[in-house]
Amino acid sequence: MLEATSRHTEAETRDAAIVTTLYCCGPRVSELCGLDWQDLDLGRGQGWLKGKGRREKELFVLPAAVVDAIRRYATHRGTAPGPVFLTRGTRGKHRDRRLETRSVLRLVRVLGAKVGLHVWCHALRHASLTAAATLGAKAGLSLNDIRAHSRHASVLTLQRYLDQHNVVQTKRVVADLVADSLKG
Known part of the structure; x- marks a missing residue:
């Protein structure tokens, strides 16, 4: 999906930073949208976010790819206190506000569609x-x-992700075995 943006403009570097952060760090969209510059320590490769149902912010690690993507975005946007990810409307009240969850949902859908x-x-x-x-x-x-x-409260919640993945992988292996039986 990163290839769907050339990463030259502020919006493109923002979008690349969003996709990189979503994939590498796995935050919920609301957690990503809630990030402020004061929550990030790019030098140490870490940040703090308020997780689902949590009262306190939690530490999360920023891999080098995420730090690089956020720094590229910061060259356009700056690091003034406030939200990390801002709207990029052309004027007035729709410019420079905290990016909303629905905007990130739309962004990811559009970037995904660009690469099929x-x-x-x-x-x-x-x-x-x-x-x-x-x-x-x-x-x-x-x-x-x-x-x-x-940042799941329970291992059982995480296990559901893995079980779904394993079921798909198992079905794929079985389907391939059946298809291979047609060959001879």
């Missing part, structure tokens, strides 16, 4: 957490480690 994907924001979170669990298991991380990254 039917995608939505929660699908990026789902893909991020599935990749985190798969790669984390190979690195020796526990499901509880991945749960902490996902």
